[in-house]
Amino acid sequence: MISVKELIKESRFSGNYFVPDTYIQGDLESGLIENRDGGRLLALPESFIQAIYEGLTEEVGNASEAVLYKCGAWWGKTFYRRFAEEVSQHLGRPLAEIDMIEFLQSFQQCWKTHGWGNIELDFDFYQNGFIVAKIYNSAFARTSPTLDKPKCFVEAGLLSSFFGGLTGQKLHCIQTTCESLGADCNHFVLGLPERVKRAEAWLQEKHDHATIMERLSHGQADRYVKP
Amino acid sequence: MDTALQSLLYAADDHYLSDADLDRFHQDIQSLAERIETYETLRDRELAILQPTADYLSEEFPTADPKLLERSVIHWINILRYSAMAMLLNDQAFLSQRILEWMPDLVQAYQLQDIEKTLYRFLQMQLKNSLSPEQLNLLKPYLEEAHATLLSVTPALQPAA
Numbered sequence: 001m002i003s004v005k006e007l008i009k010e011s012r013f014s015g016n017y018f019v020p021d022t023y024i025q026g027d028l029e030s031g032l033i034e035n036r037d038g039g040r041l042l043a044l045p046e047s048f049i050q051a052i053y054e055g056l057t058e059e060v061g062n063a064s065e066a067v068l069y070k071c072g073a074w075w076g077k078t079f080y081r082r083f084a085e086e087v088s089q090h091l092g093r094p095l096a097e098i099d100m101i102e103f104l105q106s107f108q109q110c111w112k113t114h115g116w117g118n119i120e121l122d123f124d125f126y127q128n129g130f131i132v133a134k135i136y137n138s139a140f141a142r143t144s145p146t147l148d149k150p151k152c153f154v155e156a157g158l159l160s161s162f163f164g165g166l167t168g169q170k171l172h173c174i175q176t177t178c179e180s181l182g183a184d185c186n187h188f189v190l191g192l193p194e195r196v197k198r199a200e201a202w203l204q205e206k207h208d209h210a211t212i213m214e215r216l217s218h219g220q221a222d223r224y225v226k227p
Numbered sequence: 228m229d230t231a232l233q234s235l236l237y238a239a240d241d242h243y244l245s246d247a248d249l250d251r252f253h254q255d256i257q258s259l260a261e262r263i264e265t266y267e268t269l270r271d272r273e274l275a276i277l278q279p280t281a282d283y284l285s286e287e288f289p290t291a292d293p294k295l296l297e298r299s300v301i302h303w304i305n306i307l308r309y310s311a312m313a314m315l316l317n318d319q320a321f322l323s324q325r326i327l328e329w330m331p332d333l334v335q336a337y338q339l340q341d342i343e344k345t346l347y348r349f350l351q352m353q354l355k356n357s358l359s360p361e362q363l364n365l366l367k368p369y370l371e372e373a374h375a376t377l378l379s380v381t382p383a384l385q386p387a388a
Contacts, residue, residue, distance in 0.1 A: 002281040004274055007301055015325035101336040105329055
């Protein structure tokens with residue numbers, strides 16, 4: 001016997017917490033944009049992101065890639081903490097008790113509402129120890145200087161520490177395709193550092209995403225990324 | 228916000244509203260009383276509508292996992308509540324953005340289409356008992372959109388053959 005009264009009381013399901021017209025709010029008097037939880041949001045102009053790329057390249061050369069990755073990793077760590085707090089508060093359960101599908105929905109909507117593009121997660125290589133993320137309309141790809149390799153280091157860093165936080169393992173992330181190079185989306189591969197880093201050489205040899213995934217998944221699948 | 232009123236508000240930025248615009252404004256205000264009444268009925272009769280629906284569902288799927296049935300009922304508790312608010316605001320996007328862009332993956336992942344199709348049928352019957360035909364007409368576009376979005380699509384995740 002289903003008790004609707006109990007289900008209504010428990011309110012275990014709520015709608016889209018990250019719906020833009022509610023999630024993003026403005027305080028006109030103080031000139032702030034805030035999320036519905038009171039956290040401050042900033043709207044960055046594209047030219048500012050462009051300036052970060054150019055300024056860093058001018059000042060530190062190739063090290064700018066590592067700097068951007070680190071910045072992304074720092075961002076991802078705090079983003080994971082805030083995201084976990086907001087989602088578990090909204091759904092009334094700790095993140096560990098939230099279904100994977102609800103987690104993914106929240107993650108995708110959160111990403112979209114912040115204006116970072118659209119993100120999809122692909123678990124086809126999960127049994128081999130890898131998660132693939134696809135990002136469409138990335139702000140970082142659009143504003144990056146056009147070079148001969150993927151340039152979304154900030155997002156790669158962000159994804160590595162976000163999913164590192166989620167899985168409780170140290171993860172690394174490499175980008176295998178980039179919108180700045182004409183690809184339809186940005187592919188990112190996440191996994192344990194010693195396994196993912198093998199792909200860096202294949203990237204330099206200009207292998208495509210499918211080939212890299214095939215080669216990666218032919219490695220030993222003895223260590224998995226825990227859900 | 229009421230989308231019809233909102234578009235009139237934007238239109239009035241640089242000129243006075245025309246007679247036709249004012250007619251729309253008037254119609255919208257007139258229907259508001261009816262929408263509020265319908266909203267109140269749905270709020271006050273939520274249990275009376277949904278408990279028999281849930282009971283029918285349990286009878287129809289006696290061997291189904293009770294957790295899945297509960298999940299389906301929770302989905303439609305929410306759809307009905309958000310539809311009521313969308314109807315009150317006269318704002319289709321309210322329902323779409325909060326629920327309908329959000330739920331299809333949940334319905335598909337748990338393979339709830341069959342259960343929810345039956346639930347929808349029972350819910351229609353209960354709504355007919357609780358709402359007047361005029362009130363039902365106000366709510367209908369929102370429920371139909373929910374049905375079309377959630378239950379008229381081929382599931383992306385098929386069970387293993």
